[in-house]
Amino acid sequence: MAENRSRYAILGALTVAPMSGYDIRQFFALSVGNFWFENYGQIYPMLKALQRNRLIKPLARGPTSRRVAYEITAKGRRVLAAWLAQPAELQPPRNEALLKLFFAREGPPGAAAAILKQCRAHHQQLLMTYAGIAKEIDRHSGNPNVSNWRLTLNYGRHVSEALLQWCDEALKAETQAPDVA
C-alpha cells in the first residue's frame, strides 16, 4: 500500500490556513473532493500524531469554544516539502469498471453496455461539476494558487472528455456487435 498520505494531505491543508479537524474534513470535501478525501477516523488521530512530532501545533482557543485549530510548524513545512519533491504514485492499481468490462461476457446480456452508459453519465455529470468549479475559480483570480487549481481541474476535464469519447465509441461498437449472442 502507498505510504500514509493522509499525513501530507493534512499538512497541506494546514498551509492554506490554520484549521480544526472538522475544518480539514470540510476543506477536502468542498474543495478537492473529486480527487481527495479524508474522514474523521484518519484526521483526529493523525492530528495528535503530527502534534507529537511537532509538525503542527494547536492554537490557543477561546474559553467559550471546544474548537481546536492547528497551524503547521516550520518543521511541518519541511516535511511536506520533502514529500512534494518525491515522485507521485501515478495510476491507481485497480479499476473496478475495467475489471467488470473485461469479464462482461460472463454477466447478463447488456452488462457491458450498462457499465458504459453508467460511465458516460458519470463523466457528463463530472464535466458539469467542473464547469461550476471553473466559475468558482474565476471568482478568486488574484489568488496565487489559481494556476494550480486550474491545473487539477483541467486534469479532470481532459480525462472526462476522453472517457466520454471512449464510451461513445464503445457503445457504438456494442450496438453493432452486441453482447447478446
Add this chain to the structure above:
Amino acid sequence: MAENRSRYAILGALTVAPMSGYDIRQFFALSVGNFWFENYGQIYPMLKALQRNRLIKPLARGPTSRRVAYEITAKGRRVLAAWLAQPAELQPPRNEALLKLFFAREGPPGAAAAILKQCRAHHQQLLMTYAGIAKEIDRHSGNPNVSNWRLTLNYGRHVSEALLQWCDEALKAETQAPDVA
C-alpha cells in the same frame, strides 16, 4: 472501502480457465496488470473461502504435483454474473499526483514541473506498452473476448493520450509563469 472485489476478480479469472493460486497471480500480472492486481495474501485465503461456499471446486491433481487448480462452479458463475450486473465504482477517490500538484507551491521550486514531467514520461511509456498489447490481441483474433480486451485497452489509450496533452499544456503554461517565484 469498496466491498471485497478480489472475490470476483478470482472468479472471473477462473472463467478463463481452471487455475491454481499461482496461475491466478500470473494471470493478473501478465494480462490486466495495468488495471488490476492480486497478491498471494488475498488469493490463497480467498480460494479456501470460495471453495467453502461452493463457488469453486478443486480439480484432481496428479500424484507428482503439489499444484491445485480450481474451476468455477455453476453457483460461482451466478455469483459473478450478479456482481457484473451491478454498477461499477467509477473514479477512485484519491489521486496522489493531483494532491501534490494542488499543494505544489509548498514544495521546492519546480516541484509541479517535476511531477508533470514524470506524468508525461509515464503515459508515454504506457502508450508504448499498449501498442504491444494491441499486437498481442491481434494475434488472438477469433477469440470471443477480443472485443472486451480492446475495450479495456482503448480506455487506457484514451486516458493516456488525454493526459499527455494535459501535461504538455500544463508544462507550457509552467515555463511561461514558473513556480520559481
Add this chain to the structure above:
DNA sequence: GCCTGCATGTAAACGGTTACATGATTCG
C-alpha cells in the same frame, strides 16, 4: 550442486471506512 522459477501458504502491520457516542452552538 546451484540457481531460477514453480508453488503454497501465514502473520503482522497498515491504511482506510463505517458506525457509534457525545455534547455544544446557533438560528429560526
Add this chain to the structure above:
DNA sequence: CGAATCATGTAACCGTTTACATGCAGGC
C-alpha cells in the same frame, strides 16, 4: 424549544500489502 450544524473523538472492521517460511522441479 427544536433542528441543523459544529465539533471531537473512538472502536471495530475490512481490505490490502509486505515479509517471511517452506520446499519441489528443472535446467545449467
